[in-house]
Each structure stands twice: as structure tokens, then as C-alpha cells.
Amino acid sequence: MHDLQWKKIVIVILVLLLPCIPFGSSTDYILRILTTVYLYMILSLGLNIVSGFTGLLDLGYVGFYGIGAYTAGLLTIHFNLPFGVIILLAAVNGAIWGILLGVPTLRLTGDYFAIVTFGFSELVVLFIRNELWLTRGPMGISGIASPSFFGHSLSESWHFYYLVLVLLSIVLVIIHRLEDSRIGRAWYAIREDEIAAQCCGINLVKYKVMAFAISASIGAVGGAFYAKWFTFIHPDMFKFWESVLILCLIVLGGMGSIYGTMLGALLIIPLSEVLRIILPQYLMNSRYLIYGIILVIMMRLRPDGLIPFQIAQSQKNKHAQKRLFRHHETYP
Amino acid sequence: MVFDQSSLLLQQLVNGITLGGVYALIAVGYTMVYGVIQLINFAHGEIYMLAAFVALTLITQCHIPFFASFFITIGICGCLGVVLDYIAYRPIRKSPRLAALITAIGMSIFLQNLALILWGGQIHSFPQDVLPKIFTKIAINFSDVIVTWLEVFILCVTVCSMFILHYIITRTKIGIAMRAISQDKVTASLMGIPVNRVISFTFFIGSALGGVAGILVGIYYNAVFPTMGYVAGIKAFAAAVLGGIGSVPGAMLGGWVLGITEVLGAGYFSSEYRDGISYAVMILVILFKPSGLIGKPLPQKV
Numbered sequence: 238m239h240d241l242q243w244k245k246i247v248i249v250i251l252v253l254l255l256p257c258i259p260f261g262s263s264t265d266y267i268l269r270i271l272t273t274v275y276l277y278m279i280l281s282l283g284l285n286i287v288s289g290f291t292g293l294l295d296l297g298y299v300g301f302y303g304i305g306a307y308t309a310g311l312l313t314i315h316f317n318l319p320f321g322v323i324i325l326l327a328a329v330n331g332a333i334w335g336i337l338l339g340v341p342t343l344r345l346t347g348d349y350f351a352i353v354t355f356g357f358s359e360l361v362v363l364f365i366r367n368e369l370w371l372t373r374g375p376m377g378i379s380g381i382a383s384p385s386f387f388g389h390s391l392s393e394s395w396h397f398y399y400l401v402l403v404l405l406s407i408v409l410v411i412i413h414r415l416e417d418s419r420i421g422r423a424w425y426a427i428r429e430d431e432i433a434a435q436c437c438g439i440n441l442v443k444y445k446v447m448a449f450a451i452s453a454s455i456g457a458v459g460g461a462f463y464a465k466w467f468t469f470i471h472p473d474m475f476k477f478w479e480s481v482l483i484l485c486l487i488v489l490g491g492m493g494s495i496y497g498t499m500l501g502a503l504l505i506i507p508l509s510e511v512l513r514i515i516l517p518q519y520l521m522n523s524r525y526l527i528y529g530i531i532l533v534i535m536m537r538l539r540p541d542g543l544i545p546f547q548i549a550q551s552q553k554n555k556h557a558q559k560r561l562f563r564h565h566e567t568y569p
Numbered sequence: 570m571v572f573d574q575s576s577l578l579l580q581q582l583v584n585g586i587t588l589g590g591v592y593a594l595i596a597v598g599y600t601m602v603y604g605v606i607q608l609i610n611f612a613h614g615e616i617y618m619l620a621a622f623v624a625l626t627l628i629t630q631c632h633i634p635f636f637a638s639f640f641i642t643i644g645i646c647g648c649l650g651v652v653l654d655y656i657a658y659r660p661i662r663k664s665p666r667l668a669a670l671i672t673a674i675g676m677s678i679f680l681q682n683l684a685l686i687l688w689g690g691q692i693h694s695f696p697q698d699v700l701p702k703i704f705t706k707i708a709i710n711f712s713d714v715i716v717t718w719l720e721v722f723i724l725c726v727t728v729c730s731m732f733i734l735h736y737i738i739t740r741t742k743i744g745i746a747m748r749a750i751s752q753d754k755v756t757a758s759l760m761g762i763p764v765n766r767v768i769s770f771t772f773f774i775g776s777a778l779g780g781v782a783g784i785l786v787g788i789y790y791n792a793v794f795p796t797m798g799y800v801a802g803i804k805a806f807a808a809a810v811l812g813g814i815g816s817v818p819g820a821m822l823g824g825w826v827l828g829i830t831e832v833l834g835a836g837y838f839s840s841e842y843r844d845g846i847s848y849a850v851m852i853l854v855i856l857f858k859p860s861g862l863i864g865k866p867l868p869q870k871v
Contacts, residue, residue, distance in 0.1 A: 294667055296674075341856050347666050348609045349855050352806065356848040359803075363848075367841040477799070481678055488671060526682035532675025536668045537660050 255402060259395035268394040270510050272466065275401040276459055277502040279408050281486040282495065283455030286412070288484070289493030289546065290421065291448045292428030293346065296480055297338070297354030300361040301331045301453040303475030305460025307365060310378040310470050320384035324404075324461050331457025332450040339449030343442060346431070358480060366472040377471035384465050397466050404462060408455055412495060415451070424448055428493075478525055482509075485528040488535050491542025500544055505531075576713040581836045582829065587720045587789065589828020590727035594782035595805030596812070596820035597734060598650075598775030604751040604815040605771050607666065611673040612653055614802015615680035616776045620646045620783030621793040622688050628699045635701055643780045650776025651769045659765065677799075684795040693793040700788060723785045730778055731821055738817060743770055751815065800844060804831075807851030813861025822862060 259268060280302060287295040305327040312323050342353050365372045372378070383391045384400070391397060415421050423444045426434035435441055464470050486505055491497025505528070512524040535542065595617055602610045620642050627638035657676050661668050697705075704719040738744040746767045749757040758764045786801065787793045808827040812819025827847060834846040854861060 292667070294670055345855065345859075348670055349859060351670060352609065352803075352810075353852050353855050355803070356852045359848050360845055360852075363842060363845045367839075478678075481674060484671070484674070523682040523685045525678050526686070529675045529677070529679030529682065533657055533672050533679065536664070536672045536675070540661075540664060540668050 256399070259398055265394045268398050270507055272394070272398050272401050273510075274502055274506045275398075275405045276463060276466075277483065277486060277506050278499045279401070279405055279462070280456060280459040280483050281490070281498040281502050282408055282412055283452045283459065284483050285487050285493065285495070285498045286415075286424075286448050286452040286455070289487060289498070290416070290424040290428065291445065292493075293445075294348075294351040294484075295354045295452070296351045296477070296484070297356070297358030297361075298452070298456055298483055299475050299477065299479040300338075300354075300358035301334060301456035302460040302463070302479065303358075303361050303365060303472075304334055304453075305331050305457025306464040306470045306475070307372055307378070307460075308457065309461035309464040310381050311371070313381045313465070314378060317382065320386070320465065323384075323465070324458055327457045327461035328454040331460075332454040334457075335449040335451075335453025336446055338453070339446045343445055355477065355480075358475075358477065362472050362475055365475070372472075375472060377469060378464075379469045381464055381468045381470070383468065401462060401466075404458065408458070409495070411451075416495065420444065420447060425493075481525070481532075482528060485531055487542075489531055489542060491544045491546055493546030494542065494544050497542045497544035497546065501542070577836070579711075579714040581832050583714065583716055583720060585829035585832035586825065587723050587828075588832060589808075589825035590724055591782045591786050591789075591824075592801075592805050592808045592828050593821045593824025594727055594730060594778045594785075595801060596808040596824045597731075597817055598779040599806050599809040600812070600814055600817060600820040601747075601771050601775045603809070604817075605747060605754075605768055606658070606662065608658065608669045609673060609806065610653075610658075610775075611670075611802065612657075612676040612680055613775065613779055614798035614800075614805065615677050615684070616646055616649055616653070616798070617779040617783035617786075617801055617805075618793075618795060618798030619649065619680065619684060620780035621787035621797065622684055622693075623780075624784045624787060625693055625695060625793050626688075629696060635699060639784055642784055643777045646780025646783070647773040647777035650772035650779075653776070654769055654772040659768075677802075681795055681799065688795065690795060694791045695788060695793075704788070719789060723789060726781060726785060730781055734774065734778065734817065737774065743767060747771055803851075804844070804847040807847045807854075810851055810859075811854050811861055813863050816861070816863055819861055819863045826862075 284295060284298045287293055308327040308330045309323050312318050312326060338357050342350055345353060366374050423439045426439055427444060486501035487498045489505060490501030509524055516524060598613050599610060602608060623645055624638050624642040627633045627641060628635060657672050661672055706718050707715055708718045708721045709716040746762045749762055750764055750767055754764055808823035809820045811827055812823025827850060831843060831846050835843040
């Protein structure tokens with residue numbers, strides 16, 4: 238119980254502190270990095286639902302990110318809808334694609350699931366690149382209008398800082414509620430042992446499709462924010478490496494652990510900014526080398542991540558945990 | 570030159586068979602490793618890419634003749650595969666499969682970016698004067714269907730490699746050990762088979778064949794760049810799945826089917842979706858016939 242109180246104190250401090258950052262002496266640059274960190278927290282929380290909670294390695298997450306970004310970009314360019322509507326429509330579109338991907342892949346596990354999701358995201362990028370009539374292909378979509386509220390268009394860095402903080406909070410609350418609910422427990426059960434879960438009366442189809450849909454819609458919300466923030470999107474932004482980066486965040490932090498994935502984003506995104514400054518221009522992309530090493534080393538030394546999921550869970554609900562892991566004593 | 574329809578089709582078939590043979594060579598590496606340790610070795614495509622770079626460096630920087638560097642590169646690639654297994658996969662062999670898969674992805678990204686740092690991101694090409702002159706000459710010119718000696722060479726190397734591999738797997742002691750391990754690792758070790766050594770050998774053979782494919786493609790398209798392994802690796806994996814993963818003849822068949830499908834699809838359907846055709850084939854096979862064309866269906870263990 239002592240740990241729980243300590244955690245509550247940290248959360249309260251963060252809740253009070255984070256909104257104050259723009260009032261401090263921080264520059265636009267710091268705010269932009271923090272906005273990126275929060276954006277990747279949203280994305281990794283979304284990926285965490287499928288890869289962490291349900292235990293299926295999703296290599297195509299960036300596909301949903303791209304779908305969300307292009308949904309937002311195209312809706313802004315053609316219809317100029319309000320920001321709230323765009324975020325909602327992007328989430329719905331992401332969920333639709335999540336279901337479309339989820340239903341046929343229900344039977345797959347492990348490597349085959351990973352490779353099909355990978356193929357999906359590559360097909361999304363190919364589609365975006367080649368269907369010029371819809372997406373303008375390799376030219377990308379530029380000049381996406383910034384979101385505006387009550388007639389005021391957002392332009393300063395701190396506007397977007399608050400916007401992404403609000404989105405992150407909403408996503409965090411949703412995921413927290415899901416984790417503690419019947420749905421979350423069903424996901425853990427599926428992750429631990431699919432067949433045993435089915436025998437306990439868990440409807441695999443329902444819960445897996447639900448996980449895909451929610452995960453995809455969170456990814457799409459992240460993409461929509463990105464499009465509105467960066468005002469320019471390009472097919473190359475949604476390549477496989479982006480998926481690997483997000484995977485790296487949750488592997489470093491701890492697959493399945495909400496705080497772990499957020500810690501992963503907090504550590505790696507600033508690291509990649511530092512590398513961006515240190516590395517010469519032509520070696521820019523080689524910062525992925527570090528991500529590769531992180532993946533390998535984490536799997537070898539600490540496969541549960543910096544904040545393992547199991548501990549997070551045991552602090553919260555020892556009883557539920559006992560019930561869940563009973564048939565799987567050797568975990569992890 | 571005006572092509573009529575039938576000779577265009579024939580020309581496409583020639584290209585498809587050349588490309589398919591290369592896919593088959595890479596796919597064999599995937600399928601052998603999958604057969605013995607049930608791991609998708611994502612880094613396999615990067616070994617293929619490194620092979621092209623190593624060969625290029627040996628030829629242009631060290632001035633070693635083409636055929637000598639061809640064999641040296643194959644040896645280096647085989648050793649690279651063994652090292653890869655030793656430092657990355659062996660320590661986590663008892664971990665869950667998800668961990669092994671993530672390690673494989675990590676190694677793949679690591680190697681690709683290592684190549685980016687060592688050789689730079691631009692497209693390299695083999696200078697024309699270092700390759701044997703005969704490669705660009707025309708071997709067969711049958712009513713506008715042109716087959717160069719290079720294509721003949723690629724096909725010969727592919728087929729010879731396949732026969733050597735087939736001989737190793739079916740006739741030699743180590744091949745039998747490999748098949749035993751793919752059936753049951755524990756029982757094989759109880760029968761006195763040095764499991765780790767045989768797995769290393771499997772990595773050696775698979776990576777050496779991947780290396781052969783890398784050099785051949787490097788010359789064929791005359792383009793070597795750090796991301797070449799990523800697309801080719803996935804396509805070869807698609808070929809392995811198409812043939813039935815874990816089955817060596819399946820990988821060969823899958824490679825040719827995929828190569829021909831891809832070339833014909835690019836020629837007659839849409840060249841923009843060239844890569845998409847392979848991905849789509851892969852997804853459809855996994856969804857509807859996961860055991861592939863000639864693989865055995867996997868029983869679900871409880």
C-alpha cells in the first residue's frame with residue numbers, strides 16, 4: 238500500500254506541474270519536444286492495448302496513425318470541419334480499419350499476426366503513395382489549417398502543448414478505466430492463455446476485435462493531432478520504422494504497463510531529439526540503430542521492461558491478479 | 570523495337586523466373602531457420618543486403634576478382650549468420666516467442682542502420698569494368714525475347730545452390746540432424762545430436778544462400794543500398810509462407826510462383842503496386858491457407 242500512496246503523490250505532482258510548464262522559462266523548442274513526447278505517449282498507449290494487454294505483436298500500428306493523419310488532413314482541406322468533429326471522425330475511421338484488420342486475423346497468433354499487420358501497414362503506405370486523386374501521393378498534403386476554437390486559430394507552441402495534454406489525459410482515463418474493467422481482465426486472460434480464456438467463457442472474437450478497434454482509433458487520434466499540428470503530411474512519415482519506434486517505446490517501458498509505456502516515450506523521444514542534434518545530417522536516420530540495440534538488449538536483460546506490467550498490476554488488485562495468473566505460475 | 574504480346578509475355582516470364590530464383594534463395598534461409606527454431610529471422614534480409622555491400626567493397630576497394638570475391642562474400646555471410654545466432658538468438662532461446670521476434674526485428678534495424686553508417690544512404694553500383702564482360706552479352710535472342718548471360722548465370726547459380734542444399738538436407742549426417750531437430754529438439758538432443766552446433770550450421774547455410782542472392786541481385790539491378798534487404802526480405806518471407814514455412818522445396822516453389830506473379834502483375838496490372846502484390850499474396854495465404862502450398866498443417870497445442 239505504501240507504494241500506491243507514493244504513486245498517487247507523483248501523479249498529483251505531475252497533474253499540477255505539467256500544465257504549468259509553458260508558463261516557466263521553457264522555450265518553444267522544449268515545448269515542441271514535450272508535445273512530441275505526449276503524442277508518442279498517446280500512440281504507445283494505443284499500441285499497448287493490442288501488444289501489451291492482448292499479447293499480439295502488432296507491427297502495423299503506424300498504418301492506423303497514417304489513416305488518422307490522412308483522414309484529418311483530407312477533411313480539413315476539403316470540408317474544413319471543426320477540430321472535435323475531425324478527431325471523432327478520425328477515431329471512427331481508425332476503428333473501422335481496426336475491425337477490418339482484426340476480423341480476418343482473429344485466428345492468427347505470434348509471428349503470423351505480426352507479419353500480416355506489417356503487410357497491412359505497407360499496403361496503407363503504398364495506397365497513400367499511389368492514389369494521387371485522393372492523397373496527392375508523394376507530394377504530400379501541405380497547408381492543413383490549424384485547429385481553431387471559438388474563432389481563435391491555434392498557432393503558438395503552447396496551444397498545441399495544452400491540446401495534446403488534454404488528448405493524452407482523455408486517452409489515459411479511457412485506458413485506465415478499460416484496464417480495470419471486465420474488458421481489461423478478458424484481454425489479460427487472452428494474453429496469458431487463449432484457449433484457457435475461451436474455456437472460461439470469454440468471447441475471443443468480441444474482445445479481440447474490441448482491442449483492435451480501440452487501439453486503432455487511438456492511433457488514428459494521434460495521427461489526426463499530428464496532421465493538425467505539423468500541417469504537412471507525407472507518405473514517408475508513416476513507414477515501418479515508425480511502428481518500430483513505437484514498439485521500442487513500449488518494450489523499453491514494459492509491455493502491458495501503462496506507466497511503463499509512458500516512461501518509454503519520455504526517455505526515447507528526447508533521446509532521439511538529442512541524437513538529431515548530435516548526428517550529422519547524412520546519418521540522421523541511423524539513430525534507429527539505437528532503437529534496434531535497445532530492442533535486443535531489453536529482450537535479453539529485462540524482457541518485462543523498466544516498469545514491468547506484473548508489478549503495476551499487483552499493486553492495484555492483488556486478488557484479481559491471483560485469479561488471473563493461477564493457471565500460469567511461470568509467468569513471466 | 571515493337572514487342573508483340575506473346576514475346577512480351579515470354580520476356581516477362583524470363584524476368585519472373587530470374588527474380589523468383591533469387592526470392593527462392595532468400596526464402597530457403599527463412600524457412601530453414603524457421604524449421605529448426607520456429608523463429609522468423611527478420612535480420613535475414615539484412616544479411617542479403619550486407620552481402621551485396623561486402624561484395625561491392627571487395628571488388629572495388631580491395632580489387633579482388635569477381636568470382637573470388639563472390640565466394641569470399643558467401644563465406645563471410647555464412648559466418649555473419651552464425652554470429653547473429655550466437656549473440657542475439659541463442660541467449661533467448663528459452664524465452665517466449667514474442668521476445669525472439671522482437672530481438673529479430675531489433676537486429677534487423679541494427680544491421681540496416683549499420684550499413685547506412687558504413688556505406689552511406691546513396692545507391693551504389695558495380696562499375697561495369699569489374700564484372701565479367703560476358704554478363705551483358707546476349708545468350709538467347711528468340712523472336713525479341715532477350716536472355717542475357719547474367720540471367721543464365723543467376724538461374725544456374727540458383728539451381729545449383731538448390732541441388733547442393735537438397736543433397737545436404739537429405740543425404741548428409743548434418744542434414745538428417747537438422748531434420749531431427751525440426752521434428753523435436755529435446756528428443757534430438759537425447760539422441761546425441763549437438764543441437765546448438767546444428768542450429769549454427771543451419772544459420773550458416775541459410776545466410777550463405779541469402780548472401781548468394783544478395784550478390785546476384787546487386788549485379789542484376791546494379792543497385793546496392795541499405796534498405797534493399799528490407800523489402801526483399803519480406804518478399805522472400807512471403808515466398809516461404811506461400812510454399813509452406815519450414816519446407817525447403819516449398820520455399821523454392823513459393824519463390825518462383827511469387828517472382829512470376831509479381832513480374833506479371835507489375836507488367837499487366839499496375840507497376841506502382843508491385844510490392845503490394847507480394848504483400849497481398851502473403852496476407853491472403855496466411856489468412857486462408859496458413860500451411861502454404863505444400864506445407865503440413867500445424868496442430869494447435871493445448
